[in-house]
Amino acid sequence: MRAMKLILTRPGQRDEERADPGGPVTGPARVGKRTKELTGRLNPGDVAVIDHADIDRVAADALVAAQPAAVLNAARSISGRYPNTGPAILLEAGIPLVDDLGPAVMALDERTPLEILEGQVMAGGEVVAKGERQTAASLEEAMTAAREGLSVEIERFAENTMTYLRRERDLLLDGVGVPEIRTSIAGRHVLIVVRGYHYREDLAMLRSYVKENRPVLIGVDGGADAIIDEGWKPDMIVGDMDSVSDHALASGAEVVVHAYRDGKAPGLERVRELGVEPVVFPATGTSEDITMLLADDKGAELIVAVGTHATLVEFLDKGRAGMASTFLTRLRVGGKLIDAKGVSRLYRTRISNTQLTMLSLAGVSAVLAAIAATSAGQTFFGILGARFDDLWSWLGSLFGG
Numbered sequence: 001m002r003a004m005k006l007i008l009t010r011p012g013q014r015d016e017e018r019a020d021p022g023g024p025v026t027g028p029a030r031v032g033k034r035t036k037e038l039t040g041r042l043n044p045g046d047v048a049v050i051d052h053a054d055i056d057r058v059a060a061d062a063l064v065a066a067q068p069a070a071v072l073n074a075a076r077s078i079s080g081r082y083p084n085t086g087p088a089i090l091l092e093a094g095i096p097l098v099d100d101l102g103p104a105v106m107a108l109d110e111r112t113p114l115e116i117l118e119g120q121v122m123a124g125g126e127v128v129a130k131g132e133r134q135t136a137a138s139l140e141e142a143m144t145a146a147r148e149g150l151s152v153e154i155e156r157f158a159e160n161t162m163t164y165l166r167r168e169r170d171l172l173l174d175g176v177g178v179p180e181i182r183t184s185i186a187g188r189h190v191l192i193v194v195r196g197y198h199y200r201e202d203l204a205m206l207r208s209y210v211k212e213n214r215p216v217l218i219g220v221d222g223g224a225d226a227i228i229d230e231g232w233k234p235d236m237i238v239g240d241m242d243s244v245s246d247h248a249l250a251s252g253a254e255v256v257v258h259a260y261r262d263g264k265a266p267g268l269e270r271v272r273e274l275g276v277e278p279v280v281f282p283a284t285g286t287s288e289d290i291t292m293l294l295a296d297d298k299g300a301e302l303i304v305a306v307g308t309h310a311t312l313v314e315f316l317d318k319g320r321a322g323m324a325s326t327f328l329t330r331l332r333v334g335g336k337l338i339d340a341k342g343v344s345r346l347y348r349t350r351i352s353n354t355q356l357t358m359l360s361l362a363g364v365s366a367v368l369a370a371i372a373a374t375s376a377g378q379t380f381f382g383i384l385g386a387r388f389d390d391l392w393s394w395l396g397s398l399f400g401g
Helices: 035-041 057-066 086-092 103-107 136-148 150-167 169-174 199-205 207-213 223-229 268-273 287-297 312-317 321-336 353-372 375-400
Strands: 025-032 047-050 070-073 097-099 113-117 120-123 126-130 189-193 216-220 236-239 254-259 279-282 302-306 337-339
Touching: 025 035, 035 047, 035 057, 057 086, 070 113, 086 097, 086 136, 103 126, 136 150, 150 169, 150 321, 169 321, 189 207, 189 223, 189 287, 199 207, 199 223, 199 302, 216 223, 216 287, 236 287, 254 268, 254 287, 287 302, 287 321, 302 321, 321 337
Parallel strands: 025 047, 047 070, 070 097, 189 216, 189 302, 216 236, 236 254, 254 279, 302 337
Antiparallel strands: 025 113, 113 120, 120 126
16 A cells, blocks of 8 residues: 655644655546446556446456556545445555546546546646545544444345345245246356356366366356356356446356346346347346346256355345345255355465474374384384495496596
């Protein structure tokens, strides 16, 4: 994180609680209304211009991986709705974050050279937008206020849960509306991959499981690319197709397009343009939810989930009422669901390679000492020593003469 010096700011604010956000930052603009779409075309040193209220952890991790020079947000990165962790992740990575710049900043042309000084964004020497450049102290203040309002969000979440139950009761309880698919799932393990928290690390830890059990591999939108990145081939791709690559869609996997309840499916046309005829699954809720329901309805023996959402903060991170469906879906398939999210942290080794080498040498030494303590072992080492003396004498005569 960049070094920051303490300064005095507005009246009534203690100087030890605020830090200087640093000097000017420059870079070409990259503008995107959808953060996850923008991160796919960000280059290191670009200035990411987004419109993302309540930056969630997944979006922040994707931005950090792209290494932008700064992040300019037209919205408020912490609205106070709940204590989201995305902005803190950006600051911890040393990426300047300027907040609440307003919709005008989204009108910037691609590749426009920008200069960010404190909360001002300048192009061609003129100020084009003003906002608040966040510091660790200002984020902590916003997070404290957000924690105080969390109870309201929990009540809203509970209401949304009941609404979803009434709307999708037949699907949730009896599987009414689940489409027919060609992928054989009955009696097999199913590995569902979502590009959520720590999905890369968790997938790496599951390599042995995939090799031994040969589960059906299902990628939820961009999760299909995560499967391909591991060197595997997805059997099925489920989602609204807004974050999966054309390469994944053309991989031969069966494609299930998630549609709205009225039948509208924004991703349907894109899939068909690639020459792929998909299955359409109209349902309320999230794509990861309908994937679990589909696997359960088709007779999966076990459902292993990577990167999915399981905690209240993760539900709220998605920023939409539909996340209430995940809570009920997990209750529905809970008997056969294993959440592998976080397995990489659970089994992360704390033993270094040097320690492993020393432990191995100690084990070999102990075995040799035990052998040497026996009469047979003494005879063996005596013969070995004699052979070594003969070899040494032969080498001496060879090179000495």
